[in-house]
Structures are given as structure tokens and as C-alpha cells.
Amino acid sequence: MTDAPTPQKVNLAEEFDRSGVGPVLKQLDDELIGLAPVKQRIREIAALLLVDRVRQKFGLSADAPTLHMSFTGNPGTGKTTVAQRMSEILHKLGYVRRGHLVSVTRDDLVGQYIGHTAPKTKEILKKAMGGVLFIDEAYYLYKAENERDYGQESIEILLQVMENNRDDLVVILAGYSDKMDKFFQSNPGFRSRVAHHIDFPDYQDGELLAIAEGMLAKLHYKLSPSARKALGEYIPIRRGQSHFANARSIRNAIDRARLRQANRCFAANAEIDLEALVTIEGEDIRQSRVFAQAG
Numbered sequence: 001m002t003d004a005p006t007p008q009k010v011n012l013a014e015e016f017d018r019s020g021v022g023p024v025l026k027q028l029d030d031e032l033i034g035l036a037p038v039k040q041r042i043r044e045i046a047a048l049l050l051v052d053r054v055r056q057k058f059g060l061s062a063d064a065p066t067l068h069m070s071f072t073g074n075p076g077t078g079k080t081t082v083a084q085r086m087s088e089i090l091h092k093l094g095y096v097r098r099g100h101l102v103s104v105t106r107d108d109l110v111g112q113y114i115g116h117t118a119p120k121t122k123e124i125l126k127k128a129m130g131g132v133l134f135i136d137e138a139y140y141l142y143k144a145e146n147e148r149d150y151g152q153e154s155i156e157i158l159l160q161v162m163e164n165n166r167d168d169l170v171v172i173l174a175g176y177s178d179k180m181d182k183f184f185q186s187n188p189g190f191r192s193r194v195a196h197h198i199d200f201p202d203y204q205d206g207e208l209l210a211i212a213e214g215m216l217a218k219l220h221y222k223l224s225p226s227a228r229k230a231l232g233e234y235i236p237i238r239r240g241q242s243h244f245a246n247a248r249s250i251r252n253a254i255d256r257a258r259l260r261q262a263n264r265c266f267a268a269n270a271e272i273d274l275e276a277l278v279t280i281e282g283e284d285i286r287q288s289r290v291f292a293q294a295g
Contacts (some may be wrong), residue, residue: 009105010054019053020092028085032078033214034207041198042086049093050072064167066195067095072177072198072208072250076246079101079174080134082200087132090170097168098130106140109154117150129169138173139183159189169191203246205235212250226282234285253288260284 016022025046028039054064069092071079084101091099104124111117135141141158142151162171171188173180173190175201184191203211209232216222223231234253238244261284263271 006208010057010230012050012054012285015054016050019050021050021089024085024088024092027189027246028082033057033210034203035078035082035200038078038082038200038292040199041196042082042089045086045196046089046093049090049095053093066166066193067174068162068166068194069170069196069198069208070180070194071172071174071198071200071270072180074198074202074246076248077200077202079200080136082198083132083134083174086172087170090132095100095133095167096170099129100128101134102131103134103136104130109135109158110149110151114150114151117153118157125157125161125169129165132172134172134174134216137175137179139175139179141183142187144186155187155189158195159287162193205239208247208250209236211247212254215251215254219258221261221278221280224279224281227257227285228281230282230285234288234290238290241290241293249274251284253290256288258282 025039025043028042032039049065049067069086071083073079080103083103087096087099087101090096102124108124109117109121111120140151141155143149158171161169171193173183173194175183184194209228212231213223213228231253235250238249238253243249257280261280264281264284265276
């Protein structure tokens with residue numbers, strides 16, 4: 001059996017089509033509104049990996065690239081969704097065997113007593129091998145103020161695996177930007193192993209309104225003109241209040257509006273048509289305590 005001949009030229013567009021990455025990028029565009037800089041970085045990483053794979057066809061072999069990443073930004077900005085699509089891209093380009101995503105927090109990795117942390121961390125790593133390990137709020141892994149904290153043991157295991165198994169596992173660390181900066185400063189081992197830092201911006205008011213309409217459409221609901229106006233007023237007020245979490249907060253608002261709509265329909269004690277069943281009205285939005293708290 002002879003080795004395949006080295007090609008003279010390669011059509012990158014054809015290679016891209018064959019890779020199956022295109023539909024994943026389209027899905028990312030379809031399911032996440034906005035986030036243009038994030039989507040551009042994902043496309044750039046995909047292009048880099050595709051070219052790296054093509055280079056191998058020319059005999060330009062190299063060590064496995066470092067693909068560990070950091071996703072920073074506020075809650076509800078799509079970090080987990082992008083991590084899922086990134087795992088699919090890595091799989092289609094041959095950089096991970098399985099392409100699955102394992103999402104964890106500190107509680108999944110760090111034990112509460114001596115001898116508990118190592119088995120927990122190693123079990124999670126075993127599940128994640130061949131795919132992507134997504135560690136949300138990664139800065140909670142180690143609590144320096146607690147002398148009895150076992151997070152450092154988990155960190156040491158993670159760092160070793162990130163270095164020695166980078167051809168079979170990609171780790172994505174996620175969390176608030178400022179806290180992640182401090183985490184990297186106190187854990188330089190992580191910073192040196194993370195090749196791609198991607199910041200997720202907050203959604204703009206118009207984007208959040210479009211996200212709300214998209215969520216409702218998937219559930220076969222729609223906003224009446226008065227409800228759309230009310231939600232447009234609701235979003236900037238809610239943004240200015242505590243614990244705002246972008247698309248996550250909008251999802252909660254939609255769920256509560258649906259609850260009010262259902263109770264309104266039930267309280268009418270009369271026959272209703274399909275239009276009434278699928279329409280969120282202005283009063284379903286304006287009954288939110290967000291408006292009352294705004295004064």
C-alpha cells in the first residue's frame with residue numbers, strides 16, 4: 001500500500017464544503033441574534049483549523065494546536081451555545097473524536113473533604129475526553145481566602161490534562177470578564193494554556209426584543225402591537241435593575257407573560273379562538289413588577 005500523493009493545489013472552498021462546518025456556522029447565525037464579533041472570531045478559528053488540516057495534506061505536519069479557550073462576558077450572552085457549536089466544529093475538522101460538550105461548575109469538580117476532589121475531577125475529565133469541557137464561572141475553582149479549599153487540587157489536575165491531552169480535549173473557561181482577569185493573574189498556568197480569548201458583549205435593546213420575538217415564535221406565540229410596545233419599554237428598565245442576565249432575563253420575562261396570558265384567558269370564562277391563545281397582549285407585559293419598581 002503506497003502513501004497518497006501530495007497534492008499540487010487544494011481548493012479551500014471545496015475543503016470547507018466537505019468539512020460540514022458551514023451548516024454549523026449557519027446554525028450559530030440562526031440561533032443567536034447579534035454577537036457579530038463573537039461569530040467572526042469563531043469563523044476565524046474555523047478557518048485557521050481548516051487551513052491547518054489542509055497543510056497536513058502537503059506534508060506540513062506540526063504538533064496539535066492549542067485550542068483551549070476563554071469565553072468572557074455577562075450571563076445570558078450565549079457562551080454555552082457558542083461552546084456547543086465550537087465542539088461540533090472541532091469534531092467535523094477532526095480535532096476531537098466525539099464532539100460532545102460537558103458543561104460543569106466548581107461543584108462538579110471540587111470535593112468537600114480530603115481525597116474527594118481528585119476522583120471528581122478525573123471523572124469529569126473522563127466524560128469530556130474526545131470533546132469539549134466547558135467550565136462556567138471558572139474563577140470559583142479556587143478560593144484563596146479559604147485555607148481548607150480543595151480547588152487547587154482540581155486546578156493542578158486540569159492543567160496537567162490540558163497540556164498532555166490537548167489532542168483529545170478542549171477546555172473552555174467562562175465567566176465575568178473582570179473576575180476571569182483576576183483568575184488568570186493568580187493562575188498563570190491557565191493563561192499560558194489558553195490560546196483564544198473571546199469576549200461576549202451585552203445585547204442591545206433592539207436585539208433583546210428580537211430575541212424575545214424569536215423565543216415566542218418557537219412556542220407558537222406572538223406579540224400584539226401593544227405588547228411589542230410594552231416589551232420595548234420593559235427591556236431598558238429591566239436592564240437598569242439588579243441581576244440582569246441578557247437573554248436569560250428576557251426568557252424569564254416571556255415565561256411570566258405567558259403565565260399572565262393564560263390566567264387572563266382562563267379568567268374570561270368564555271370561548272376563545274386561536275388568535276387569543278397565541279397572542280400576548282400589552283397588559284400581559286405591563287403587569288410586571290418591573291414597571292411598578294420603576295415608579
